[in-house]
Amino acid sequence: MxxxxxxxxxxxxxxxxxxxxxxxxxxxxxxxxxxxxxxxxxxxxxxxxxxxxxxxxxxxxxxxxxxxxxxxxxxxxxxxxxxxxxxxxxxxxxxxxxxxxxxxxxxxxxxxxxxxxxxxxxxxxxxxxxxxxxxxxxVDDVHSLVYSSGTSGQLKGLEISAKGTEYVINRFIESFGITGSDxxxxxxxxxxxxxxxxxxxxxxxGADLVLAPYQRVFQAVRKESPTFLIGPPVFYDTALQLYVKSGGDASLADFLGGRIRFMITGMAPIRRETLDGYWQREVPLLEAYGLTETGMVAWNTPDRHRVGTVGQLMDPESVTFLDDGEVIITRDAPLGRGYFDTDGDPSAADIFRPDGSILTGDYGRLDEEGFLTLIGRKKDVIALGSGRKVHPAEIEAAFAGVDGVSEIVVVPTPQSNRLGAIVTTSDPGDAPLRARVEKQIDEVNAALDAHERVMSLVFSATPLRSDPAFMTANMKLSRARAAEHFAERIAVDTGPGTTGTTDSGTSGTSGAPGAADPGAGSR
Known part of the structure; x- marks a missing residue:
């Protein structure tokens, strides 16, 4: 191409x-x-x-x-x-x-x-x-100018390379077997x-292309019958929920238009429960990883995939890791050439390095077969008062098996010496379910190192990852806003004498749901 x-x-x-x-x-x-x-x-x-x-x-x-x-x-x-x-x-x-x-x-x-x-x-x-x-x-190779949240999360301009564009598309065609029939x-x-x-x-x-507004995307999927989709986790979460609510009379594949060959998700972490929900219903949902600065870095494909990873490296020779695990890309034709309009963001100057390498701001590790697992974002690392640092995504993964939890978002507490979490259960109105979830969280905590334990909970009636107020422009969770929300709920729902100790010895807070967030409360 x-x-x-x-x-x-x-x-x-x-x-x-x-x-x-x-x-x-x-x-x-x-x-x-x-x-x-x-x-x-x-x-x-x-x-x-x-x-x-x-x-x-x-x-x-x-x-x-x-x-x-x-x-x-x-x-x-x-x-x-x-x-x-x-x-x-x-x-x-x-x-x-x-x-x-x-x-x-x-x-x-x-x-x-x-x-x-x-x-x-x-x-x-x-x-x-x-x-x-x-x-x-x-500059001949500048194809376009776009705005991206970049590796730091702040909006900045990015020069797009024509060569990088062609490279990514050609590799995608090879890896996913796209044809004019798609x-x-x-x-x-x-x-x-x-x-x-x-x-x-x-x-x-010569493949068909459908442009649909997000307000009508689920109707469009069913009527226009695409063969492949690329979307953020919230789309796949919602589509699966709609399918389950429909009664499941048709297969999930038929519910999604009947022609789906594969679906791709990226942009933010996706719940393992959602991935499993698609694979169990024989609809391939593939995680991939890339940045506008670099282009695609890794992807699962219909032929080679490992659920829970972002796939195998597109160019193994282009990826290295810093000592702390940060992923670095060095590629002859990266998608981005450099930033403009950085609005004073001091981190921008450090991303595109003089030697041609690009810092991703993501921590990752490779398994023995070359599949990449992302551990978390550099900017999301939580530094505790003890001096220990934790990756919130890793802590969230530890609680992935807690029955009844539809979402857990780990944040620092206002005291900065411990971790908190915002939890949405599968039935926010079910008080006994909430009690069972708290008990299971305490059980998981007992198996974690002391600095990794979630010590305070705030319950939310709706998942943060489906609320635009907590999403960045490119559909990623804003952990900073989540932390602010946690601090606000703790401040509203707790007061003198409300701090207590659970049966497992986990310190927590208790209080009634706040009027500002119906159905939300804190433990």
């Missing part, structure tokens, strides 16, 4: 389809040939507007076929697309265009259109409307670069 030949490759494809669904359920369908023709027409409009190779075109809009056409038009003209999340507010388009030194801004109706350089997704720029002061990027459904935002990798993959091979 190569980006330069992408439009030529899809020009004459009249059977492969691109489907667009909106929130209301309205459906538009295009052949690859029609999308390519639209992209070429847009490329001509960009040239007439004054866009030249190296100019930067901003886009701030929801997923649509028009979004894809502008992306391909930028590719055809040699311009670089700079993708902004559709949650980015632009009250003053002129100032925004000048600050980002854009040639044009493609923006939906929520952005005022009084500036000549603002173009609607289904519109066309006026001839000669390129903004004064538009930057020209001279059908892929995208429901995450296109500014997330992983989704655009999937778009280029489908256009190159």
């Amino acid at each position: 190569n980006l330069a030949g992408l439009l030529d490759r899809s020009t004459d494809r009249t059977t492969a389809r691109v489907v667009e669904l909106d929130v209301a359920g309205k459906r538009r369908e295009f052949t690859h040939a029609e999308l390519t023709a639209l992209a070429r027409a847009r490329a001509g409009q960009l040239t007439a507007a004054g866009v030249r190779p190296g100019h930067v075109i901003g886009i701030r809009a929801g997923n649509s076929v028009d979004w894809l056409a502008w992306d391909l038009a930028a590719l055809a003209t040699g311009a670089r697309l700079k993708a902004f999340a559709d949650t980015v507010e632009i009250p003053d388009p002129g100032e925004f265009i000048a600050r980002h030194r854009l040639a044009l801004l493609i923006a939906d109706a929520s952005v005022p259109a009084g500036t000549p350089a603002v173009v609607r997704p289904d519109g066309a720029p006026a001839p000669g409307s390129v903004a004064a002061g538009a930057v020209v990027l001279e 059908r892929h459904l995208i429901f995450l935002p296109l500014p997330n670069y992983q989704q655009r990798l999937s778009v280029y993959l489908c256009l190159w091979l």
Whole structure:
């Protein structure tokens, strides 16, 4: 696969389809040939507007076929697309265009259109409307500019490599056997670069592509019958819950449209219970691991997989480990070339190292067959007052077998000398179940080293990983927000004289559910 030949490759494809669904359920369908023709027409409009190779075109809009056409038009003209999340507010388009030194801004109706350089997704720029002061990027290998939470969790700009893009897509095709017979459904935002990798993959091979809003993703999966999906853990948790609630009259495969070959999850840890729920029902759910900075690092495939790991290394020779277990990637063609707009984040300068290696911020270990297990994030390590450091994900894994727990999130306590946890049971309204869960947690604690024990619990009626308030922009749990929530609940639900000791000798707190979080309480 190569980006330069992408439009030529899809020009004459009249059977492969691109489907667009909106929130209301309205459906538009295009052949690859029609999308390519639209992209070429847009490329001509960009040239007439004054866009030249190296100019930067901003886009701030929801997923649509028009979004894809502008992306391909930028590719055809040699311009670089700079993708902004559709949650980015632009009250003053002129100032925004000048600050980002854009040639044009493609923006939906929520952005005022009084500036000549603002173009609607289904519109066309006026001839000669390129903004004064538009930057020209001279670096040939910069394909696009995106924003990522990066390895530190703070939003920062990232230059995307054309060579890195081609490398990842070609390896994916080889490893997963994707062909023109496949059908892929995208429901995450296109500014997330992983989704655009999937778009280029489908256009190159002549595979069908479906764009669905996340609000209608479960209906879309059943009606559009994709053969593979890529999504965050919360999607798979919810899909499995919906299937179970449906009564399970059909198979899970049929419930998911009847054509699924495999599903891929990443972006955040997934519960082992969820993985097992798919495999037990003969639907392959495969964990994978990658970063926008590096591209994919490891993946399970339909032919080679080990549940509970993120798979075998894509390039074993490109991966090394620091003494503390942090994963380092050294690759000839990484997906990211470097950061821009780091907003003063001091960690950004340390990620792309002078020797060409990239620090991932993830701790991992390899087993004897080369499968990688992630231990946790460097930024999530909890430093206790005793000086001991713990990986919260490892502690959570120790409690994975506790019956009745649908989610456990380990956090530091406000005192910083012990661990706490936010727990959601499978039936938050069942008081006896909660008591059994507490007893089992005490039993697991007894087998752990003292500094690894969870000493205080807060019960939540809903899982944090399905609550947008606790998720980052790229669908990962914000442990900082979880820790703040824990501290707030402890402060509300405890007071003088409420600290006690359980039967197992575990110190805890007790109190009634707080009004701010119905169904939540602390032990």
